[in-house]
Amino acid sequence: MAAWTWRFETADGTEVQPAVQPEEFTTQSDAESWIGENWRELRDGGADQVRLFEDGTEVYGPMSLHADQS
DSSP, X not given: OOOEEEEEEOTTSOBOOOSSOOOOBSSHHHHHHHHXXXXXXXXXXXXXXXXXXXXXXXXXXXXXXXXXXX
């Protein structure tokens, strides 16, 4: 079974500890739902962006946790 995990980073790509402790997800949908529910608290806790991994392989990222400021 696949394991989906998030990596939390500052804007320069440095890994940081998340303000909300994530679980290990069994589906991409579950992982994305979780980030959708927790992104504000993660951002406020010092994470600027996230990357999604499936079994240690990056699926996508970095994805900003900041609203588009344009």
